[in-house]
Amino acid sequence: MQITIDDKIIYFNVQYSNRTKIEMVIDPSGHITVKAPTKTPPEDIFRFLKSNANPLLKLYKKLENREWISSNKSYNHEENFLYLGKPCKLDDLLEFVPETDEEIQLQLKKFYIAKTKEIIKKRVKYYEKIIGTKAKSFTIVESSGTWGTCNSMNVLTFNYRLSMAPMSAIDYVVIHELCHTFHMNHDRSFWRKVGSYDLNYKENEDFFKKFGGVMTI
Secondary structure, eight states: OEEEETTEEEEOEEEEESOSSOEEEEOTTOOEEEEEETTOOHHHHHHHHHHTHHHHHHHHHHHTTSOOOOSSOOOSTTOOEEETTEEEOHHHHOSSOOSSHHHHHHHHHHHHHHHHHHHHHHHHHHHHHHHTOOOSEEEEEOOSSOSEEEOTTOEEEEEGGGGGSOHHHHHHHHHHHHHTTTOSSOSHHHHHHHHHHOTTHHHHHHHHHHHGGGOOO
């Protein structure tokens, strides 16, 4: 979403939940998230943002030269799409950009599936040796709720959108799922094992909380 304050267009995302008041969160990269109670009218959110005009305008001045990543893509040549954590244009990702939005979206999905499969294959093999385990197999899937899974048969799945994340965050998901071959739940032993192979796993986990909403096609 976006709001105009003093002729400046400021972009933000909204997260609805069972809360009692509206709150604004600005992460270190400058992305704005408005956390609002469920069914909050848009006009209340805009009113809240206008009441915080000064910090928003200061942020705009600081970040006006940065690239913006939208959660709702428009498929024009100015739109940004994430790849390995960096904003890219359509021309950077596709050899040929189709004419229709539907075909562009289809080609983007094929691109991310192929890249994610290529990356995951290498990283699973790499971390299997380090962790001392073996996955039975892995597949690349479309999921709105998870970035990776591991079942009791040691079959792994990975979200095709993972290649939108930085390599450190991708590695975290790989490590996370491989550690589930030892611990199927998320008890202390599991997190100790994850932490022994990824010292920054909390920061990498936070990446998906902060940017998962804009990792879209």
